[in-house]
Amino acid sequence: MGISQVSHAELAVGDLEEAVGLHVDVLGMKELGRSDGSVRLTAGVDERCDLVLTSGGTGVRRFALRVDSHDDLEYYGKRLADAGIEHNTRSDEDPGVSQSLQFQTPTGHVMELSLLTDAEGPQYIHPARAAHRGGIRALDFDHITLQAQDPKPLVDFMVDILDFQISDIFAPAPGVMGAAWLRASDLHHDVAIISTPEPGKSLHHYALGMESFDHLKVAADELARHGVPIETGPGRHGVGANLYTYFWVAGNRYELSAEMPRVRPGAPGMWDNFPKAFSLWGLTPPESFGHAS
Structure with a gap:
């Protein structure tokens, strides 16, 4: 339900x-x-x-x-x-x-x-069904990360009206919500919202689910064969701990995401250090990562 x-x-x-x-x-x-x-x-x-x-x-x-x-x-x-x-x-x-x-x-x-x-589709994703396809062979739409000048009204709406739970919050200063990751399921995030100073920007990235780190490697090779540059990654986020690779297609940013963890009910985690929130491996995103579409 x-x-x-x-x-x-x-x-x-x-x-x-x-x-x-x-x-x-x-x-x-x-x-x-x-x-x-x-x-x-x-x-x-x-x-x-x-x-x-x-x-x-x-x-x-x-x-x-x-x-x-x-x-x-x-x-x-x-x-x-x-x-x-x-x-x-x-x-x-x-x-x-x-x-x-x-x-x-x-x-x-x-x-x-x-x-x-x-009648539309099976009840669960079976990776073997993707084996015959070309391209990066993602499994499914995984999550979406939105942009807003102030994330808090949307976060409050999703919690109060739609029964979402907050997994993590990035607060660059006390009382300032820079980003939030929310879940409807028990996966770490289905929807995330990141602040942006740019008016009119709506999307940070659309994420596709991948099987593993090895799948990210194969996908990176496929992107290279078609001349699609990787913006940043592969890496592992601090917030959410999922693996990531980012790139742009047709004016929008995409993420390939794997190993999204499951979350137990409880108070959200709080982060105030962006580099640690972005990468546990010490990777720093390029300046372009602050741009949205």
């Missing part, structure tokens, strides 16, 4: 056809269909929609979280209404989605709660 995990996201890109080619040939995604100037893609293992690409700009247009029943949609619809937040119901917008609630968050991000069709 409740929100179980991320479902999919819609990202804006400048050249739609070029972006689709990179996602299919380099990232190993599979096209599911096209409508209204958008292309829907799956990471290819469970055949569910993981990503929607839409022409025009960069950044995240909307992102969806998965719920497990109509009762969940009714529950969160009431929570939103009680909080005075306008929302609307959508049906059959994306492959494998039977119904969703769409609303705007306090930071202006468009969020959806999506109920998937029962």
Whole structure:
């Protein structure tokens, strides 16, 4: 019951056809269909929609979280209404989605709660199903990290209205929330929010799940073969402890993430040292890592 995990996201890109080619040939995604100037893609293992690409700009247009029943949609619809937040119901917008609630968050991000069709995809990810594909062969959409000038209103909204828990907080100074990592499942984060001084920026990165460090190595070689430079990584984060590799595709940053830990209920961890929060191995991100789309 409740929100179980991320479902999919819609990202804006400048050249739609070029972006689709990179996602299919380099990232190993599979096209599911096209409508209204958008292309829907799956990471290819469970055949569910993981990503929607839409022409025009960069950044995240909307992102969806998965719920497990109509009762969940009714529950969160009431929570939103009680909080005075306008929302609307959508049906059959994306492959494998039977119904969703769409609303705007306090930071202006468009969020959806999506109920998937029962017959769409298996109940769990099986890595062997990805073995026949080309590209980096990611397993699934793993998490999304948003940008906001002030993360706290969105963090409070997700905790108070959507029942998320906070795993970790980065506070560069007392009483200042620089970033937060939140979970709906027992994985360390499904959604994270990082502060940015730039107005109008919505996305820090869209993350794909990988099997292991060795999988990150194979993916790095695949990126190199296609001339896609790595921005930073591979490495291991301090916050969350997951393995990472970052790169840009079609104007948006992507992360390849592996070994995301499970978290027990409890008070969030607090960090005030950015280098240690970013990397346990002493890696320093480039200046470009502070940019967003």
